Amino acid sequence: DAGITQSPRHKVTETGTPVTLRCHQTENHRYMYWYRQDPGHGLRLIHYSYGVKDTDKGEVSDGYSVSRSKTEDFLLTLESATSSQTSVYFCAISDRQAPGAFFGQGTRLTVV
Amino acid sequence: GIQVEQSPPDLILQEGANSTLRCNFSDSVNNLQWFHQNPWGQLINLFYIPSGTKQNGRLSATTVATERYSLLYISSSQTTDSGVYFCAVVVDYKLSFGAGTTVTVRA
Numbered sequence: 615d616a617g618i619t620q621s622p623r624h625k626v627t628e629t630g631t632p633v634t635l636r637c638h639q640t641e642n643h644r645y646m647y648w649y650r651q652d653p654g655h656g657l658r659l660i661h662y663s664y665g666v667k668d669t670d671k672g673e674v675s676d677g678y679s680v681s682r683s684k685t686e687d688f689l690l691t692l693e694s695a696t697s698s699q700t701s702v703y704f705c706a707i708s709d710r711q712a713p714g715a716f717f718g719q720g721t722r723l724t725v726v
Numbered sequence: 727g728i729q730v731e732q733s734p735p736d737l738i739l740q741e742g743a744n745s746t747l748r749c750n751f752s753d754s755v756n757n758l759q760w761f762h763q764n765p766w767g768q769l770i771n772l773f774y775i776p777s778g779t780k781q782n783g784r785l786s787a788t789t790v791a792t793e794r795y796s797l798l799y800i801s802s803s804q805t806t807d808s809g810v811y812f813c814a815v816v817v818d819y820k821l822s823f824g825a826g827t828t829v830t831v832r833a
Contacts, residue, residue: 645819656812656825664819672820673727704769706821714759714774715814715821720767 617641620705620718627725633692635721637705639685646688647706647715648672648680650699657704663688695725728753728817732824739803739831747798747827749813756816758789760798763810763826772798772811803831 617640627633637646645664649657649672659672661680669680677699679691692699702722708715729752739745749758757776761769773780773787775796780787784804789796800807810826 647821649823654825657814657823659820659822662819662821670819702767708816708821713757714771715816716771717761717769 618705618707618716618718620703620721622721623719624722625724627695627723629696629725630694633695633723635690635703635705635723637688637690637718639688639707641707641709641712641716642685643707643709643712644685645708645715646682647708648678648688648690649704649706650674650701651704651720652701660690660703695723697725699723700725727820728755728815728822730813730815730822730824732811732813732827734827735825737827737829739800739807739829741803741805741831741833743803743831744799744801745803745829747800747811747813747829749796749798749824751794751796751813751815753794753817755791756818758791758796758816759814759821760787760796761812761814762807763812765809769812800829803829805831805833807831 619638647662648660663669663682705718731750760772777791786799813824
């Protein structure tokens, strides 16, 4: 299995508070992604990174920011959490040298 | 952006039956993958298949890139095959998913 660790695995937070989710990889893969999964919507891309300090928006980026200061870590921040951001969040990694993308185990976030 | 459509959205099978899942995409892609999400939510990489045919046990996949579709075959289905099957395509660096096919295999 690819070395991808998401933390925390579960979190309950209050509306209006900032939240940071972490994705850590040990594969030295260049590309990293954050997705959210909601019933009826499949997996939707929030942000992705194609290198250290190189990031871009996905299809549902409003309300989220990301940072990648080193190859192995990709952080997703909800600046002010809202109930609509209650979801399961997945991190993925890929690289041109290794075919395919691999996913972390997911983080279940509940905003109350 | 690219559109990825999967069909059927839901599939109920009797154990031992065969089935075909389809993925259509709207533009040229760099590669294509099939994933299985098990009932515990884990996403498993099944096939990396930008073109051609691959087989892995009872599963096989075919991608016809020139016609912009891919097929996933499940033969002699088992209850452990239940879950959601996703097709995902890569254009430049972006990995985009279809909505998935939910497969239920009954004993």
